[in-house]
Amino acid sequence: MNETQTRTAILSRLRAGQPKGLPRARRPLSLRRQCLDAVDFETFAAALTALGPTFELARTPDAAKAALAAVVAKNGVKTAVRWDHPDLDAVDAAATLAGAGVAVLAPEDLPERVCPSLAAVDMGITSVAYAVCATGSLILAAGKGRERATPLVPRLHVALLPASKLVPDLPAVFEGLAKGPMPSAVNCVSGVSSTGDIEFVYVRGVHGPLAVHVIGLEWL
Amino acid sequence: MKAFLFIPCLVEHVLPRVGEATAMVLSRAGVAPELPAGQTCCGQFAYKRGRPDLTRPLARRFVEIFEDAPVIVSPSASCTAMVRKYPTLFEAGDPWRDRAARVAARTFELGEFLVDKLGCPDLGSRYVARATLHASCQTTRALGVGDATEMLLAAVEGLTLLPLAHPERCCGFGGAFSVDYPEVSQAILAKKIDDIIATGAEAVITAEPSCLLNISSALAKRAVPVKALHLAEVLAGGEL
């Protein structure tokens, strides 16, 4: 059997096997659970930091630049890779990093195989599509100038989080995503990667970044 | 009020004291127990071995024996649950289906009957012991009457109930399972016995005869001085 025949055979078996009886009511199922969580930096930061990442709230662009420079200094960052994103421009991320002595890769500098090229890079800096207050999750959406590898391969991930991107819960993220075309990859990241695969002992930092730092942008 | 006793074969031949205690407890609750003749086995054994065909004639016998009963009471949740499944053994339209349904609707596990039907969770019983409860899966999950067992025991004077670890865990009997997979059955049972011993109780109570047999025979094999009692025996107190 070729693939088309297989497809037809499977689908027709499924049609024949569908539960019989009266057609079910077409009334859409009410799926939305009640949301009880507050939408503010305090709630988000509490959930986030419980999972391992660190958080700092910047009230002005200058405060954000200072926060970024401080992260770089604290973590001994020599090289970084960034997204093309208005939120990064809002804090002059490229210039701030260069000013701090960091060599910054822009998306257009990246070669054909992006992941291997970032293996030795210290930091990836991105914005977020959403941030979930209930679970401290960062929602990263891939796109042009927004490589999947940037927040994934370097040892440190720094995310800029404008206040306007805060949402209460995951269903709110999905409601937002359902409005537009789906990006090729959306990653919902809650904390730092972990495992319990050896004797159920919890270990933080398996793959991906070993540290995540979020800078809240209160004015955006 | 009269109640017909539905005595599981295990109680009839191995644990008759449970039957005696059941009769006594019903009497104390103001109910006159009657024992209809001709009872054998409800067919649960065959049913769980995948033989509803062999169970069907036993269901018909049961319906004939108990059809005139005002109410039917059994000291076993698993046998009660079997009777409740009887109607499903017959096709829709088969008169036996309705007859079985009528009998099933009047069949109750002892604790369920006392609490839910009679509204009598306190029989004024007295049993002085430090004990723990093995809440049998058949009583709690299959029949959903675990609350009745707990209410009845809470009202017994002199009885101290000690919490059992992993109360939701099965004791490993499972009918034919215990013979088909003896190693697994005994491994599960051993954990239960360890948990029972760890409570420091002098007695373990259960409302299910099959768990009672399983647990008491393991306690006996290990020569552990913990008594295994049926709910009815505790409720009957010292009056046997």
Place this chain on the structure above:
Amino acid sequence: MSACRHNFGKASAAALADGESRAILDKAILQIHALRQRSVDAMPDFTDRRARAVAVRQATLDRLPDLLETLEASVTAAGGIVHFAEDASQASRLITDLLTARGVRLAVKSKSMVSEEIGLNEALAAAGIEAVETDLGEYIIQLMGQKPSHILAPALHVSKEQVSALFAEKFGRTSTDIPEMTRIARDSLRAKFLAADAGITGANIVVAETGTVMVLENEGNIRLTGSCPPIHVALMTLEKVVGSLAEAAAVLDILPPSATGQTLPVHLSLFTGARRDGERDGPREMHLVILDNGRSELLADPILRPILKCIRCGACLNVCPVYQSVGGHAYGSVYPGPMGSILSSVLKDAAGDARQPFACTHCGACAEACPAGIDHPVLLQELRRRQAEQGTDTATKSYAALARHPLLFGAAAAWARTVDPRLDRVAAMAPDGPVGKFLRGRKFPGLSKPFSRRFKAMAKRLSRAQAKGGRS
């Protein structure tokens, strides 16, 4: 598959005899069970969440062919390629051919029970493709040359000393410190992620309207597998589909709490098609393989159909007294525990013991724990019935025959009471027979004078009790 079928009885007895593995297993299962219980108890709305998830899973079964066609269109529109596979051999051949044609030498794989079901690793190895498991537990198992023992935590049964020895042998670098061992594995796997020509993942939930494959994990290996290599192959079974993102959210409300006790795992990845124009990374090719392997026939089965609602959370394994005692390997099948005993009985070319549905105490803990609303004991009972129809169970037949005749039934009991009341003789004659084995850990209290012959003698006592205790 081997012509000689697996024997659960023997395998479980052997598993029970292995004290070391059992101790590790005991501890791990209690821990995973406690995590789940704590998280479910902490969710005041868990009952509502479960009701919504059950409705979503039911809605999938009610419109499965439509959903698959919608999914196919959405994935294609997002630049992905959809393949249907009838059975295990077709699916693994399809993937192997696809990768071979593209010159793939090294593939990274994330944990996928479906890939175990189709024997993908063996097929890839036969085609000369190195397939590396990247989930830490699965990687350990692969290095050891074993099979997973739990659908979520495949190396649940392995001790840290065993892992330490394994790493020393394979990497020439080891430790007995678990975080340090994890770093060793990270370094070794990172090289594979960066060099791989293809990434193979499973799928936890697949959204028809958007063509999105959702995968859940804590380690980050799936995110790397789906992001770095130039080809991504996602493998799903056809019942994993749901209609919309909102429906997926309803399943996500219960899946991580039931599986690992988390509200959300560290990584939830949504992969939709291949990389788009202008994007510099992500797979250039994305293939979605939809496997049937007996499931379409299951949809037509009114009693067994509900097993298709299973979301593979593992909750039924962790509460099952049999699984708790013997672990996953004894099942000899990809899917162990209650859900596995059902699936292995109905899937095409599933290994395992044909009598597996009988290896159950009917305690009902699985159905109570199941967030998808599957009543496993009912399904297992039906499988027993279908098995028994073909068998000749003389013991059951004779017992049932006796029970139809009260006089014979009573006489048989009386005879046994006289001859061998404690079953000692039966056990002595056949110590390895059913009764002999039953009595190894038990002392049978013995057959007694029947209750029916004692009841009449109770009349006076009963009426006294009734007069004294009877309520007005």
